[in-house]
Amino acid sequence: MWQFLKTWYHRLASPKWFYHTSGRWLPYLAAVTILLLVSGAIWGLGFAPEDARQGNSYRIIYIHVPVSVLALVGYYLMAVAGAIALIWKIKLADMVMVSAAPLGAVLTFLALLTGSIWGKPTWGTYWEWDARITSMLVLLFLYLGVLALSRAFTSRDTAYKACAILSLVGTVNIPIIYKSVDWWYTLHQPATIKLTGGSTIHPAMFKPLLVMIIGFYCFYALVLILNTRAEILRREQRSAWVRELI
């Protein structure tokens, strides 16, 4: 059993194996992603009931919440990949880490943007230095920082260490973002979906949201894999197996 786990682990850590295996699964993942996101968006836009207090503006939730969730989850993924790269010096983990940074930055940007658009009809302002919004802005800068660091060094050996350390230090921000709506009760509403205890969202509104959240998890996996494959090709272009691809 242990031996099996060990060989499996080593195979998983091989860029060549990852490239070939992910290539086989990509079409299915892409199909599921498109299906979930398109049906979830139509459901949320046209078929979910109108909110009693916020009217139709609340429909932005079907993008805002999933991108925000993935922006936070993606940060942990990047930090864990960084830790694996630091501890075991696995090349693939480093490639995953630098592939997660631009994707996370885009998702954080979208979370801020959709939140800002939603804020205008609901709060009467596009921007407020509310605790949740400010801590999300810090998250965006952390992602951009990792991205900048990964390109700042000519030696990959220095770059991945700097990126991994910044990623790991930045994880402090994640629980702050998550808890900010409870600690500083200012403008942003508290969470409506809770893992523990009762959620305060109606099932008719929650079902399409769940479809969108699962759809965005698939989207995240899809783009992370695409980014990682491109990164593998770029770094392994001198190796024999990549030459055979052409």
Add this chain to the structure above:
Amino acid sequence: MSDLVFQFPNVNAFLAMNGHGVYVWSAYGISALVLLSVALAPVRRRRKLLAAMASRLKHETGNGTP
């Protein structure tokens, strides 16, 4: 699924969303564009890399057609 009914009387009401249309549709529209471009970027990057590698390989081995 019997509770799944279209919430708007017509297409115009769907687009207007009771005055919130401009916010909702711009949020969805911009997000769709950004997500699509972030998904296509690595596809394009990979294609470019493969093309560059192919032309370099041809150059190195010198057996390519001009």
